[in-house]
Amino acid sequence: MKPIKLLKRFAATVIAAAGLLMSCGCTNGITQGGQIVDAEINNNNGTATATRAYKPIKKPGGGKFKLAYVDIDPYNETFRMLYYVIESLRDDGWISYDELPFDPETDSDSLALMDWLADNAESDYMAFDKTAHYYTTVSTQEEIYASLKQHIEVDKDIDAILTMGTSPSLMVEEFGFDIPLLMYAVSDPIGSGLIKSAEDSGNENYWAHVDSSAYSRQMQYYFDTFGFSNIGSVYGDEIVCALPDYRSVAEQNDFRITEYKLVREDFADENEYYTQLESIYRKMVSEDKVDAYILNTDVIPSVEKAAEMMKIFYDADIPVVAQVGSAYVKGDAALLIVDPRDAVGTGPFVSNIIGSVFNGSKPGNLEQEYASSPFLTLNLDVADVIGFKPSFEMLIACEKIISNN
Numbered sequence: 001m002k003p004i005k006l007l008k009r010f011a012a013t014v015i016a017a018a019g020l021l022m023s024c025g026c027t028n029g030i031t032q033g034g035q036i037v038d039a040e041i042n043n044n045n046g047t048a049t050a051t052r053a054y055k056p057i058k059k060p061g062g063g064k065f066k067l068a069y070v071d072i073d074p075y076n077e078t079f080r081m082l083y084y085v086i087e088s089l090r091d092d093g094w095i096s097y098d099e100l101p102f103d104p105e106t107d108s109d110s111l112a113l114m115d116w117l118a119d120n121a122e123s124d125y126m127a128f129d130k131t132a133h134y135y136t137t138v139s140t141q142e143e144i145y146a147s148l149k150q151h152i153e154v155d156k157d158i159d160a161i162l163t164m165g166t167s168p169s170l171m172v173e174e175f176g177f178d179i180p181l182l183m184y185a186v187s188d189p190i191g192s193g194l195i196k197s198a199e200d201s202g203n204e205n206y207w208a209h210v211d212s213s214a215y216s217r218q219m220q221y222y223f224d225t226f227g228f229s230n231i232g233s234v235y236g237d238e239i240v241c242a243l244p245d246y247r248s249v250a251e252q253n254d255f256r257i258t259e260y261k262l263v264r265e266d267f268a269d270e271n272e273y274y275t276q277l278e279s280i281y282r283k284m285v286s287e288d289k290v291d292a293y294i295l296n297t298d299v300i301p302s303v304e305k306a307a308e309m310m311k312i313f314y315d316a317d318i319p320v321v322a323q324v325g326s327a328y329v330k331g332d333a334a335l336l337i338v339d340p341r342d343a344v345g346t347g348p349f350v351s352n353i354i355g356s357v358f359n360g361s362k363p364g365n366l367e368q369e370y371a372s373s374p375f376l377t378l379n380l381d382v383a384d385v386i387g388f389k390p391s392f393e394m395l396i397a398c399e400k401i402i403s404n405n
Contacts, residue, residue: 056093056125065358066157068132070172071164074108076327078164078185082110084347095123132158136168145175152177160357166192166240180363183208184350191239198369207363211371214340215242219249221338222321228292230256232284234299236263241296258288281312295334297325306333317386326377330402335382342372375399
């Protein structure tokens with residue numbers, strides 16, 4: 001697949017933001033362009049001035065600040081999110097390197113990135129420790145707890161923990177360490193019980209990135225684009241798969257969501273799981289008469305497997321849209337994604353949170369809400385297969401268009 005980058009992010013945002021982002025509103029003194037800023041808006045000429053708030057400082061008492069990292073497994077979407085946080089930490093002056101030897105569009109191993117930084121990043125302010133980087137699918141919960149406890153309570157060499165995703169965040173939150181916990185890439189940190197609200201995390205040590213209307217905006221765009229009356233969804237965890245937000249949009253727009261719950265972990269045999277999943281998909285097409293399907297990526301982690309199974313819908317000319325993961329569009333598993341996780345735009349916001357914590361701020365006192373700019377990826381080859389003709393406005397709004405032609 002060849003990605004065709006039509007426009008820079010600024011141009012794409014000008015076209016698409018009106019429908020997807022303006023409904024969120026903008027307020028003074030929160031976030032702009034991914035940076036924590038003090039903003040003063042001049043309503044007469046529409047200009048704004050902003051200054052970066054947090055600068056690198058040396059750790060009081062000597063040494064360097066260290067950030068522990070907990071993720072689920074190698075996954076391109078979370079790799080991209082981490083990649084742009086790291087790039088912004090470099091832009092902010094916290095670390096230095098010539099160039100990261102990774103491609104955010106194709107690589108997926110976040111621990112390889114963190115371990116590379118431990119060996120190669122230069123800094124007077126910040127360091128990385130290979131023994132404090134974890135995948136929850138590689139290390140057990142007990143192993144991660146014991147390792148973090150050694151670092152935090154005995155060696156006292158970790159200053160904050162960055163978790164990526166809902167399940168790692170829930171796991172580390174359960175550990176109860178008295179240390180800043182920064183939670184990123186969580187579908188619904190409020191619904192998951194990790195934080196109290198967008199305005200108040202409920203714990204001075206907790207911070208989570210919040211975009212309260214991200215999935216509502218996403219589903220509204222899908223409905224406005226395809227006008228479906230019955231969209232299918234297979235899910236494992238309804239919070240992770242954003243179903244409460246989707247149901248709200250369905251009620252407001254009078255369309256149906258045909259839902260099936262299927263938990264991968266309930267199956268000892270992977271083949272049995274996919275056999276059951278295929279049966280549900282075929283029932284959706286033949287009996288439920290869905291006219292669209294949303295691919296929740298916790299159901300099929302493999303892009304290749306997803307592309308194989310989505311042919312059930314494509315053979316019936318039914319569009320498949322994705323919840324998260326532009327890799328599913330690039331790999332022919334989905335026609336379109338309005339990605340609620342704008343890694344490029346949100347990375348600077350998260351890096352500034354890290355910087356503010358190292359500067360002594362309590363995570364619970366920091367701004368949590370940041371609404372991403374729309375990030376559309378469209379697969380023209382899939383569009384041809386199902387006979388979908390994208391509008392000119394959609395083509396202009398796309399950050400990337402995928403095509404073999």
